[in-house]
Amino acid sequence: xxxxxxxxxxxxxxxRTRSPTLPPDRRSRxxxxxxxxxxxxxxxxxxxxxxxxxxxxxxxxxxxCLSAELEWxxxxxxxxxxxxxxxxxxxxxxxxxRVPWRLGLIRLTEGVSxxxxxxxxxxxxxxxxxVEAALDRAGQAVLVARPDAGDAALADDPKLRxxxxxxxxxxxxxxxxxxxxxxAVVRTxxxxxxxxxxxxxxxxxxxxxGWPAIAELPKTMLVPLDVTDTRSVxxxxxxxxxxxxxxxxxxxxxxxFGLFGRAGxxxxxxxxxxxxxxxxxxxxxxxxxxQARGADGDASAVAWVNLLSIYALSNFPQHATYSAxxxxxxxxxxxxxxxxxxxxxxxxxxxxxxxxxxxxxxxLPPKLAPSAVARAIVAALKGSVEDxxxxxxxxxxxxxxxxNPKALERELGR
Amino acid sequence: xxxxTASYEGVAVAVPVxxxxxxxxxxxxxxxxxxxxxxxxxxxxxxKDEIDGLCVASFTLAPDSAVGLTQHxxxxxxxLDHVPMGGASGIVSLRRAARAVQAGDAEIxxxxxxxxxxxxxxxxxxxxxxMFAQDAVYxxxxxxxNTSFAFLTAYYMRKYGxxxxxxxxxxxxxxxNALHFPHALxxxxxxxxxxxxxxxxxxxxxxxxxxxxxxxxxAFLVMSEDRAKRLGLPHARLTSAIxxxxxxxxxxxxxxxxxxxxxxxxYETAGVGPADIDLVEVYDDYPVICVLQLExxxxxxxxxxxxxxxxxxxxxxxxxxxxxxxxxxxxxxxGAAGGTLGLVEAIRQLTGQTLGAKVEKARHALVSxxxxxxxxxxxxxxxxxxxxx
Numbered sequence: 001x002x003x004x005x006x007x008x009x010x011x012x013x014x015x016r017t018r019s020p021t022l023p024p025d026r027r028s029r030x031x032x033x034x035x036x037x038x039x040x041x042x043x044x045x046x047x048x049x050x051x052x053x054x055x056x057x058x059x060x061x062x063x064x065c066l067s068a069e070l071e072w073x074x075x076x077x078x079x080x081x082x083x084x085x086x087x088x089x090x091x092x093x094x095x096x097x098r099v100p101w102r103l104g105l106i107r108l109t110e111g112v113s114x115x116x117x118x119x120x121x122x123x124x125x126x127x128x129x130x131v132e133a134a135l136d137r138a139g140q141a142v143l144v145a146r147p148d149a150g151d152a153a154l155a156d157d158p159k160l161r162x163x164x165x166x167x168x169x170x171x172x173x174x175x176x177x178x179x180x181x182x183x184a185v186v187r188t189x190x191x192x193x194x195x196x197x198x199x200x201x202x203x204x205x206x207x208x209x210g211w212p213a214i215a216e217l218p219k220t221m222l223v224p225l226d227v228t229d230t231r232s233v234x235x236x237x238x239x240x241x242x243x244x245x246x247x248x249x250x251x252x253x254x255x256x257f258g259l260f261g262r263a264g265x266x267x268x269x270x271x272x273x274x275x276x277x278x279x280x281x282x283x284x285x286x287x288x289x290x291q292a293r294g295a296d297g298d299a300s301a302v303a304w305v306n307l308l309s310i311y312a313l314s315n316f317p318q319h320a321t322y323s324a325x326x327x328x329x330x331x332x333x334x335x336x337x338x339x340x341x342x343x344x345x346x347x348x349x350x351x352x353x354x355x356x357x358x359x360x361x362x363x364l365p366p367k368l369a370p371s372a373v374a375r376a377i378v379a380a381l382k383g384s385v386e387d388x389x390x391x392x393x394x395x396x397x398x399x400x401x402x403x404n405p406k407a408l409e410r411e412l413g414r
Numbered sequence: 415x416x417x418x419t420a421s422y423e424g425v426a427v428a429v430p431v432x433x434x435x436x437x438x439x440x441x442x443x444x445x446x447x448x449x450x451x452x453x454x455x456x457x458x459x460x461x462k463d464e465i466d467g468l469c470v471a472s473f474t475l476a477p478d479s480a481v482g483l484t485q486h487x488x489x490x491x492x493x494l495d496h497v498p499m500g501g502a503s504g505i506v507s508l509r510r511a512a513r514a515v516q517a518g519d520a521e522i523x524x525x526x527x528x529x530x531x532x533x534x535x536x537x538x539x540x541x542x543x544x545m546f547a548q549d550a551v552y553x554x555x556x557x558x559x560n561t562s563f564a565f566l567t568a569y570y571m572r573k574y575g576x577x578x579x580x581x582x583x584x585x586x587x588x589x590x591n592a593l594h595f596p597h598a599l600x601x602x603x604x605x606x607x608x609x610x611x612x613x614x615x616x617x618x619x620x621x622x623x624x625x626x627x628x629x630x631x632x633a634f635l636v637m638s639e640d641r642a643k644r645l646g647l648p649h650a651r652l653t654s655a656i657x658x659x660x661x662x663x664x665x666x667x668x669x670x671x672x673x674x675x676x677x678x679x680x681y682e683t684a685g686v687g688p689a690d691i692d693l694v695e696v697y698d699d700y701p702v703i704c705v706l707q708l709e710x711x712x713x714x715x716x717x718x719x720x721x722x723x724x725x726x727x728x729x730x731x732x733x734x735x736x737x738x739x740x741x742x743x744x745x746x747x748x749g750a751a752g753g754t755l756g757l758v759e760a761i762r763q764l765t766g767q768t769l770g771a772k773v774e775k776a777r778h779a780l781v782s783x784x785x786x787x788x789x790x791x792x793x794x795x796x797x798x799x800x801x802x803x
Contacts, residue, residue, distance in 0.1 A: 024541060024553045031549035057550035057789060082667050083572075085557075085564035086617040091537040092556035101555045105565040105790060107666045113790050115554050115561070125572065142553055 005155060007169050008298035020294030020343045021094040025138035030058045033072050038133035038141035041385040045112070047073035054110035077131040079108035081145060084118055084125045094137070101159060104145045106131055116143035120157045123147075134163045134384035137344035139337070144384075154384060163384040165246060165303035165346050168193030173244045175200045175225055175282060176251035180357050181307065183210050184374035185248055190219060192378045195299075198240060200225030200251070202232070227251045227278030237285035242293065247286055248305040248377060251278050254359040259320045268321035275325040276332060279306060283336045294343030304340060305348045305377055306333045310394040312351060313401050314408050337386070348380050353393025366392050419656075419683055425512040426642040427800065428635050428649035429457040430761040432769075434597050435630035435746045438533055443474040444486055446528035446748075450633035451487055454524050458635055458645060467493035467520030467636075469511050471503030471527035471750035473539055493520035500785030501697045502657065503527055504632070504754030505796030509655045511636035521637060528631025529749025536627045546789035557616055560624055562787045563700040564616035569667040570702050571618060574717040578618060580724065581701035582609040584736075585622050585743055587728035588698065592740020594730070594770035599628060599746040622743070625699040630748030632758045639803075648765035650779075654684035655798035665791075671703075671784060672795035673710035681712070684778075684799040688712040691799070692776040693763055694734070695756030697784040698741040703792070707782045711797060730771035738763060739770050756781045757798070764802040777802050 037044030047054050048062035049069035061068055083105040090096050104118035106129060114131065122129050122145055129145040134154065136142045144160060146152070155166035172189050176182045177199030186197050197220045201211075204224075215222055223240070226232040227249075253274035255267045293301035311323035312330040330349065337347035354360040356367035368391040376390035389398045400408045431453040433446050447470065455462050468491045470480040478486065480496035493514045497503040504527060511523035540558035542548050555561060570576055589604035604622060612621035635647075642649040656679055658672025673680075681687050688711065696707040705719035713734075714722040726734040739745060739759040742752045760779035762768045778801050785794040 024548075024556055026542065027549050027553075028545050031545075057546040083565040083569040085561060085568060085619075086614070087555040087557045087561060087564070088613070088617070089560065089615050090556045091540060091558055095555050095557075099555075103554050103557075103561060103565075105569075105667060111664075113666060115551050115565075115790065117554060125568070136553070138553075140553060 005158065005161065005166070005168055011297055017293065018295040021097060022138040022342070022344055023094045023136045023140070024092055025140045027140060028058070030060055033058055034133060034141035036072060037074070038135055039385060039387045040389070041133065041383055043075045043077045043131060043133040043143070044072040045075050045110070046070040054108070054112055056112045056114050075108065075110065077108070078148070079106045079129060079131055081105070081118070081122060081125045081127045081129045082107050098159065104129065106145050114143055116145040117160060119144065119146045119152070119160060121147045121152055135346065135386060137162050139341045139346065139386070153382060155382060165348070165381045166192075167246060167378065167381050169195050169299050170245035170302065171196040171198070171243050171299075172246045172248060173198045173200065173240070175227055175247065175249045177201055177214060177222075178206065178208060178211055179250060179252070180210070180370035181355060181373050182250040183214050184370040185250055185377055186214055186217065186220060188371070188374040188378045189248070190217060192382065195219065196221065198223045198244070200236070202226035227281055228273045230281050233281040233285045237289060241286050241289040244286060244290060245299055245301050246303045246305070246381065247282065247290070248307070249279060249282060250307045252307060253325075254319070254322050256319050256359055256362070257321060258317055268324065271322050271325035272328060276328040279329050279332050279336070283332065287336065287339060290345055291340065291343040294345050301343070301345055303346045303348060303381055304336065305350060305380070307350050307352070307373070307377075308333065310351045310353050310389065310397045313397065314405060314412055316412050346386060348386050348388065350377055350380070350388045350390065351394055351398070352376070353391045353397065419679055421683065422512055422516070422652045422654060424639050425515055425652040426637055426639040426649040427508065427652055427761050428637065428642050428647040428765070429454050430758040430765070430767060431457060431633040432597050432758060433528065433631035435599055435628045435748050437531070437599060437626070437628050437746070439530055439629040440532070441530055441629070443472050443528055443530045444478070444483070446530060446629060446631040447472065447483060447526050448487055450526045450528055450631040451524060454526075454633050454635055458522075458647060460522070460645065462489065465489060465522050465524050466491050467511060467514055467523030469495040469497060469507040469523055469525045471497045471499065471507060471753065472529050473500070473749045474529045474535060491520070493523065499753070499794045500750055501699065501753040501792075502783035502785035502794035502796045503750050504757040505655060505781065505783040505798050506657050506794070507754070508636060508652065508757060508798055509657060509796070512652050512655070515636055515638055521641060523636040524633060525636060525754070526631060526633040527750040527754040528633075529629060529751060531627050531629040531749070544786070544788045547787070550789060559699065559787055560616040560619060562790065563702060564619050565790070566668055567623070567700065567702040568618055570669055570705070573669060574720060576705065576720040578610055578620070579606065580720040581623060581705070582606050583723050584701045584704055584728060585609055587732065588737045588741045589744045590729050591738050591771065592744030595739040595745065596769055598740045598744050599626065600740070600744045619700065623700055625742045625747040625752070628746035628748050630746065630751050632748070632751040632754035634754070634758055634761055648767060650761050650764040650800040650802055653686070653799045653801050654680050655796065656680045657794070657796040660793050661795065668791035669706065670710050670716060671706055671792065673707060673782065673797055677710065677712050677797070680797055680799065686778055686799065691778050691780045692735065693738055693760065693773045693779045694736045695760050695779065695781045696737060697753065697756065697782055698737055698743050699747060699752065701743070703784055707784065711780065711782060730773055735773045738773055753783045753785055756783070760800050764800055
């Protein structure tokens with residue numbers, strides 16, 4: 001856990017809450033190719049399929065042989081810091097509020113030069129560094145040079161903490177803390193140093209295993225929240241929305257039927273009610289309040305996490321209506337990402353494969369332990385990603401989807 | 415080996431024009447270019463219609479280019495060019511205009527570089543200066559050219575042992591030169607202590623290392639020597655000129671420019687060497703690039719710049735007269751006009767029309783340009799040698 005991040009001072013209520021500013025986000029379309037890898041924390045640069053030349057900044061043709069066959073390829077990121085500066089003056093408000101700002105000129109082992117944000121712990125030039133892709137507060141892909149050795153967290157550099165949504169010293173709402181994943185998320189977020197967790201729960205008569213212990217945890221407050229009930233959502237938002245720094249929406253409804261497994265649309269409706277409309281209700285109630293707190297000191301509103309499913313990418317016919325509701329939820333989440341971006345608030349989507357819970361009993365392993373999902377969520381917050389595909393199944397389906405979505409459709413339909 | 419180039423014999427440059435600089439203005443670039451054109455016409459004693467070639471450099475003319483200017487200013491030229499090369503545009507304009515005159519494509523070419531500077535225009539132009547700058551530099555701190563030159567300066571200092579004092583001596587000498595030049599925006603002397611104690615802008619760059627954006631224009635006419643004589647215009651002869659783009663592209667950090675690639679051609683065509691040059695006007699948006707030009711143009715070897723600076727004085731009456739009107743660092747950088755400022759000053763020095771201090775008995779002037787930090791380095795370089803008649 002970060003030790004260099006100090007507990008933020010209590011907010012001075014006399015002072016105006018600052019409005020969020022963003023780093024420059026204009027990019028050419030070809031440069032947006034960097035976002036694909038960065039969304040998952042991967043440094044991908046263009047590599048020529050014909051001659052193997054790696055190039056940066058992104059181009060429309062190979063700088064060496066002029067081929068148009070350019071592939072975004074995973075890079076080691078290893079390189080040498082050849083020059084650096086401490087910028088003390090900037091043209092843009094975002095950086096004016098943050099200078100001095102350290103920047104490096106790096107030569108990758110692949111032979112390309114690049115400009116990157118420079119971690120405070122990197123030695124002076126010349127020194128060895130590792131370049132990573134990250135997402136800045138505008139949601140755009142940027143390069144960050146980190147020390148080559150050690151595993152110092154991004155958030156440990158106060159200047160680079162903005163690239164993360166580290167839960168340390170932050171207040172977190174877990175919308176359904178009662179489910180196995182929800183319980184694991186509460187515990188993991190607390191271990192990561194969260195100041196306070198609001199543990200949402202509905203159906204008070206239900207006391208699943210582990211739940212009573214959650215109520216006993218320090219820094220945890222149980223709050224009634226039924227995402228299928230607009231009034232419940234709005235009441236909670238009115239009560240504590242202005243204090244929430246991170247929303248982790250774990251609420252889901254999951255039944256395991258194919259299209260013909262149930263007559264009528266009641267099951268599908270129930271799934272949509274929680275998985276899609278639940279997210280919509282939360283977004284409408286909490287989103288605008290959080291937007292206003294995008295720059296509220298060091299512990300500002302910072303992130304919104306949606307627990308979706310890998311089935312959102314392509315329908316898994318054995319769980320047909322659940323898949324449909326998750327596809328709808330993904331679509332809402334994309335809109336939410338666009339809305340929250342103006343305040344620099346990151347929307348993180350988690351696409352797990354089957355979780356090892358009661359509704360996936362009949363699926364063969366590998367299945368994800370709820371604690372693994374929780375760890376993936378917290379790792380995403382501590383890092384600088386927006387799309388997370390935890391576990392082997394999710395990775396396998398993602399690879400197949402990217403390779404050929406029609407093939408995956410046939411494979412899942414078998 | 416230098417490649418051969420055809421002679422520039424018979425080409426004259428005349429009517430050096432400066433439209434006085436302003437830090438900020440509400441006027442457009444067209445205004446400054448129009449003022450320059452009027453001064454050219456009046457200075458040459460010709461009618462506007464006798465100008466049959468126009469070459470324009472400007473960052474702030476959008477959505478117009480040189481094309482729109484012909485109608486805006488009522489010109490009907492038979493040769494037209496727009497040179498978007500920033501600090502190299504003066505040299506490149508001169509090269510192209512000279513060839514047009516030699517070939518008979520135009521008789522009198524007006525080369526004008528001018529830009530406006532509104533309160534927010536520098537930010538807007540750096541944000542989208544180039545595709546690579548927009549995609550891969552500006553999002554990193556939005557420092558504009560300060561960031562790139564900080565990298566080059568820090569690298570040069572580390573590799574060749576240059577100190578802040580070395581760069582400071584150039585800046586201080588330029589300020590001394592500027593005090594004689596009426597259009598300089600900086601009117602106060604600069605001491606080395608003031609230079610060294612100025613606030614840091616982007617380490618190791620301090621305030622007086624960084625050029626100040628402003629509005630203004632610079633211009634001159636290119637024509638045949640015969641025509642200049644017939645018009646009775648004091649003029650200088652163009653004896654040689656080079657340009658190069660994206661030189662040494664595999665260098666990890668730019669510590670030499672295209673001048674090093676083409677200088678043999680430059681001197682061979684002119685029939686003179688570095689020792690014959692009486693005054694040097696280099697492109698000076700940051701002092702590190704001045705040092706690269708002194709080295710790459712053969713006044714000293716690579717890495718010997720710091721020693722060269724310590725051995726010489728750079729005032730108009732010094733051992734190495736250099737940036738004799740004060741350069742952009744002390745006059746101001748009027749956008750693309752910064753790339754023509756040195757050329758205009760050299761013409762003045764060689765034709766006895768100086769506005770400031772005069773270099774005595776100047777016969778040969780070397781003018782050098784550098785432009786367009788596209789990503790991590792400046793891409794355009796050029797240089798020309800002018801001779802007095």
